[in-house]
Amino acid sequence: MARVELKQITKSFGSFKAVHESDVLFEEGSFTTLLGPSGCGKTTILRMVSGLESPTSGDIMIGGKRINDVPIHKRNLGLVFQNYALFPHRTIAENIAFGLKYRGVSKADAAQKVKDALEIVRLPGVEDRYPSQLSGGQQQRIAMARAIVIEPDVLLLDEPLSALDANLREDMRVELKAIQHRIGVTSIFVTHDQSEALAMSDRIIVMSAGRIEQVGAPEEVYNNPASEFVANFLGASNIVAVDVKGRGADDVTLEVPHFGAVTLHANRAVNLGDAAKGKLVIRAEKLHLSDGAAPEGAVSTKGVVEAVDYQGQLARYFVRIGDVQFQAMNMIDGAPFAQGAEVSVVLNPDDCSVLANEA
Amino acid sequence: MADTATKFDKRPALLLTPAFIAITALVVIPMSFILVYSFYENVDLAVDRVAFQFGNWEELLTDGYYHNAIWKTLKISFVVTVLAAVLGYLPAYFIAMTKFRHKWLLLLLLILPFWVSFIIRTLSWIHILGNQGAINGLLQWLGLTDEPIRMMFNEFSVMVGLIHVFLPYMILNIYVSLEGIDENLEPAARTLGATPWQAFKEVTLPLSLPGLAAGSLLVFVLTGGSYVTPLILGGPSDFLFGNLIYDAVVTELNWPMGATLSFTLLVLLGSVVVIYSRFMGLNQLSKAFG
Numbered sequence: 001m002a003r004v005e006l007k008q009i010t011k012s013f014g015s016f017k018a019v020h021e022s023d024v025l026f027e028e029g030s031f032t033t034l035l036g037p038s039g040c041g042k043t044t045i046l047r048m049v050s051g052l053e054s055p056t057s058g059d060i061m062i063g064g065k066r067i068n069d070v071p072i073h074k075r076n077l078g079l080v081f082q083n084y085a086l087f088p089h090r091t092i093a094e095n096i097a098f099g100l101k102y103r104g105v106s107k108a109d110a111a112q113k114v115k116d117a118l119e120i121v122r123l124p125g126v127e128d129r130y131p132s133q134l135s136g137g138q139q140q141r142i143a144m145a146r147a148i149v150i151e152p153d154v155l156l157l158d159e160p161l162s163a164l165d166a167n168l169r170e171d172m173r174v175e176l177k178a179i180q181h182r183i184g185v186t187s188i189f190v191t192h193d194q195s196e197a198l199a200m201s202d203r204i205i206v207m208s209a210g211r212i213e214q215v216g217a218p219e220e221v222y223n224n225p226a227s228e229f230v231a232n233f234l235g236a237s238n239i240v241a242v243d244v245k246g247r248g249a250d251d252v253t254l255e256v257p258h259f260g261a262v263t264l265h266a267n268r269a270v271n272l273g274d275a276a277k278g279k280l281v282i283r284a285e286k287l288h289l290s291d292g293a294a295p296e297g298a299v300s301t302k303g304v305v306e307a308v309d310y311q312g313q314l315a316r317y318f319v320r321i322g323d324v325q326f327q328a329m330n331m332i333d334g335a336p337f338a339q340g341a342e343v344s345v346v347l348n349p350d351d352c353s354v355l356a357n358e359a
Numbered sequence: 360m361a362d363t364a365t366k367f368d369k370r371p372a373l374l375l376t377p378a379f380i381a382i383t384a385l386v387v388i389p390m391s392f393i394l395v396y397s398f399y400e401n402v403d404l405a406v407d408r409v410a411f412q413f414g415n416w417e418e419l420l421t422d423g424y425y426h427n428a429i430w431k432t433l434k435i436s437f438v439v440t441v442l443a444a445v446l447g448y449l450p451a452y453f454i455a456m457t458k459f460r461h462k463w464l465l466l467l468l469l470i471l472p473f474w475v476s477f478i479i480r481t482l483s484w485i486h487i488l489g490n491q492g493a494i495n496g497l498l499q500w501l502g503l504t505d506e507p508i509r510m511m512f513n514e515f516s517v518m519v520g521l522i523h524v525f526l527p528y529m530i531l532n533i534y535v536s537l538e539g540i541d542e543n544l545e546p547a548a549r550t551l552g553a554t555p556w557q558a559f560k561e562v563t564l565p566l567s568l569p570g571l572a573a574g575s576l577l578v579f580v581l582t583g584g585s586y587v588t589p590l591i592l593g594g595p596s597d598f599l600f601g602n603l604i605y606d607a608v609v610t611e612l613n614w615p616m617g618a619t620l621s622f623t624l625l626v627l628l629g630s631v632v633v634i635y636s637r638f639m640g641l642n643q644l645s646k647a648f649g
Contacts (some may be wrong), residue, residue, distance in 0.1 A: 052546050072549040079550040085543035089565050098561075102552030150551060246478075 002153040002186060003028040004049060009058030013045050018044045020210045021058070026188055031180050033189045033197040036207035037233070042190045045207075046156050049188060050079050062153055067173035073102070078147030078185070082159040084139045092118075092142055093127035099150035104151030104172060105321060117145035137168045144176070148183055155180065155187040161196060173200055182314075194234045198222060206230050217297050224353050225281055231355075236284040236316075238326045241357060244276050254354060256280055258301040258321050259347060268353040275356035284327040286351035289317060289337060294344040303345045305337045390625065396618035405612040411412050415619040425603070425620075429627070432600040435514070436582040440520045443529045443578045444571060446522065450564075451533035451570075455540075466534075469527050470641050481520050488516055512594040520592040528581065529574035536570020537563070572639040576632065583628050600624050 004026040007068060011019040019041040025034045034042035035174050047053040049060060051072035059066050067075060085097050093114050098112045118124045131139055140160060147155060160176070161169045177200045190348035191197055197204050198218045206213040206229075214226035223233035228239055242254040245261060252269040256262045262280070272278050294300035301321055309316035315330045315336040326345065337343060381497060399416055400408045419425050454465045472480060487493045490507040497502045510516060548558035586601030598606075604624065608617035 050546075050550055052549075071554075072546075073552045073554055075550070076552075077550055079547065081543045081547060083541065083543060085541060085547040087548075087562055088541075088546060098548065098553075099551030102557070146551070156550075 004154055004186060004188065005059075005061040006049075007059040007061065009045070009048065009060065010056045011041070011053060012056045017050075018210055022212050023203060024212065024215075026186055027203070028186055029184045030202040031177065031187045031189065031200060032203045032205060033191060033201040033204050034207060035191060035194065035197040036213075037192055037232070039209075040207040041210040042192075042205075042207050043158060044078040046158055046190045049061060049154065050077055050156050051075050055273060076150065076153050077156055078150060078152035078154070079156045080143045080147050080158065080160045082162055084131075084143040084160075084163075086139055086142055086146070088131055090130075090246070091127065092129050092131065092134070095131065095142060096146045096149050098146065103150060113149050114145075117149040119195075120148065120182065121145045122175070136164055137172060140164065140172060144179060146178070146213060148185065152185060155185045157187060157189040159191055160189075162191070162193070169196075176200065198234070206233060208233070224268065224270055225355070227355065228279065231281045236327050236329070238282040238287065239282065240280045240324070242278045242280045242284065242354065244272070244278055252354065256299075257324075259299050260301075262299050262333060262347070262349050264349050264352060264354055265324070267348075271353070271355045273356050275358070277357040279357045281353045281355065282326075282347055283351065284316065285329040286348060287319075287326060287328040287354075288346045288348075289319065289328055289330055289343040290346060291337070291341065291343055294346050298346045299349060300344050300346040303343055304340055305341045305343060308336055308339055310336060319343065321345060377645065390622070393618045393621050395616055396621055399615040399618075401615045405614075407615055415616050417517065418616070419619055419623060428600050428603050429623075431598075433471045433627075435518060435521070435599060436579045439518055439525070439582045440575050440579045442518070443522050443526050444533075444575055447526055447529035447574065448533055448571070451530045451537055454534050455537035469530055472527065477524060478587065478591070481588055484516060484523070484592055485511060486522050486620055488519065503619075512592065512596050512597070514593070516592040517589050517597050520588040521585060524585075524588065525578045525581050528577045532574030532577065533567060533570045535569040536573075540566045569639065572635070576639070578634050579631060580628050583631070584624065600627075 004024075006024040007019050008023060009019060010017065010021055012053060015036045022045075024045070034045055036042050044053060048055050051060075051067075051070070055068065060068055062075070087098065090098070093111070096114045096117055097105075097110045100113060105113065114127060115124070118126065121144050123138055123141045123145070126134065126138070126142075130273055131142065134142065140163075143160070157176075161172055164172060173196055187357040189197075189200065201218055203215065203243060204218055204221045205215050214221055214230045216224075221230060225234065225237070231237040231239060239254060242256050242262075245255045246253045248263075248266075250266040251263050252266060252272065253261055253263045269278075289303075289305070303319040303326065305317050306320050306325065307318040311317075313331060314329055315332050317330065317337060319326045319328055328345070396407075398411045398413070400410045400412055400414060414597050430431065450469075454462065454469070457465070459465065485492065488510040489495070490509070490511070492511070494510065495504075495507040544562045544566070545558045548562045549555070553561060583599070584601055586599060586605050589597050589599050589602055590605070595628065600620070604617050604620045607613050607620055
């Protein structure tokens with residue numbers, strides 16, 4: 001177990017800069033997610049830590065030691081690949097024990113460790129089978145067992161769940177997190193799936209186009225996105241240009257078009273700074289539609305439903321308010337609103353956050 | 360529904376018919392003629408007597424000249440196969456692993472020699488290895504030797520020619536095998552603690568064995584059946600079994616003996632294929648050409 005630190009790291013492929021100067025810290029024993037769309041540089045960072053890529057500049061420190069020039073096989077890392085990369089010509093036991101034979105573990109000890117690892121991933125008794133005889137989810141567990149049996153300093157997970165089908169994916173993410181918690185290994189998890197990131201991480205690092213957009217705990221990143229990109233990547237958001245009307249001791253009052261004055265708690269305005277203009281972030285799932293009049297004292301306005309995207313228990317509405325279209329994700333209570341329905345649109349100031357509007 | 364289940368499905372038989380007809384007409388029937396011919400008696404140059412006698416087969420089984428040829432053919436085939444495997448693995452590995460964007464160009468280069476006549480490619484070695492050839496010319500120009508070194512018209516030049524001609528088959532087979540290996544396996548082995556060489560030895564090499572085996576079989580059989588290369592590049596004593604057939608049929612005009620030798624070569628190489636496929640499986644071959 002060790003903490004991982006990247007100092008002023010960059011990576012270029014020819015003229016393409018995959019990772020711009022970044023400082024990243026992965027705390028000892030923590031589960032940190034690198035989240036972003038494909039091509040944002042998250043996998044490149046993972047591959048640089050693993051040694052499969054070398055940084056163009058900057059330092060990689062594991063446990064306080066610079067490891068830039070340490071070859072891959074001496075880094076003592078567990079890497080779980082998206083496609084599991086199990087050795088098809090080896091049995092499950094041989095797959096899991098693969099890393100042990102380079103660590104001078106005796107045959108008897110290795111057999112015991114393999115057995116223990118299979119217990120940890122809850123798949124005992126498959127030692128003599130071949131990878132092709134296991135299902136995708138089972139192969140995933142074997143890949144995990146193979147990576148943790150060597151007691152790595154750092155566990156690297158490269159989109160390990162994305163090859164699984166939806167239901168299994170949700171089970172496995174709970175399980176993966178539980179395994180990580182049990183063995184307490186510093187883990188770096190790469191994904192483009194925001195719900196995986198929110199569900200599993202101690203900390204999320206949101207990346208876009210080779211730069212770090214925001215670092216924080218899941219609630220922090222979700223509630224106080226540091227940029228428009230983060231606000232949109234972690235769920236759909238409505239972003240509205242607003243004027244700052246006044247600042248209290250621990251609140252900020254904004255003038256929101258159509259909705260009027262909205263007062264936010266100061267902890268929802270940390271990304272506003274001293275700016276006179278801001279961008280209000282209203283999450284689609286926090287914008288409520290109702291057909292009657294809005295409740296007394298609520299911040300609301302009138303709108304027209306332009307389109308309905310029916311999703312079973314939820315519906316995504318596209319609502320026109322003035323000349324702007326808003327998105328609202330609401331639980332369906334009875335029947336969903338019809339297209340063309342006139343509705344009250346209610347927002348709860350406690351669920352909004354505000355960014356500085358530099359433009 | 361019941362009658363469709365019990366009805367004989369004709370489609371597999373229909374689909375197999377063209378291949379079956381082709382193999383019967385082009386292989387089974389001609390080879391049967393050859394077998395029948397091997398029992399005829401050669402009376403004089405190009406004069407055969409229809410008979411059923413075992414004189415030709417007796418000669419084959421008792422004459423040390425033929426045994427020597429069989430032994431030499433198997434030995435040269437084996438050496439050429441091993442050398443081709445060793446020489447072919449590296450380029451195959453390179454083509455499979457390179458990040459070069461125009462991989463097709465490398466494969467094209469591999470197939471390019473097939474556009475030049477096999478005879479011309481073989482003859483070209485005379486200009487490289489001959490007494491007035493490129494190598495001797497260079498050595499003499501550098502003053503390393505006064506007399507040209509004899510490299511032509513011996514077993515060495517025959518093997519060089521055979522490897523040259525059959526190497527692409529080996530490379531293609533190994534390449535196909537390597538290309539099918541998940542590119543994450545070696546990195547996976549590396550992160551688990553294997554050095555680059557260990558990762559290759561433990562993962563890539565065993566997974567590429569089917570291609571190596573298929574390529575080796577092809578080269579072995581092709582070498583075992585060749586006669587033009589020894590004719591062009593070999594000396595008087597550097598003949599393979601195929602040359603004996605050529606001599607019997609073309610020079611001595613003894614067709615019954617030629618038929619006997621042909622059938623022997625077919626059985627010899629055929630049994631190599633059968634024994635081999637029992638251990639290796641031949642589905643890799645279809646992969647290489649599919």
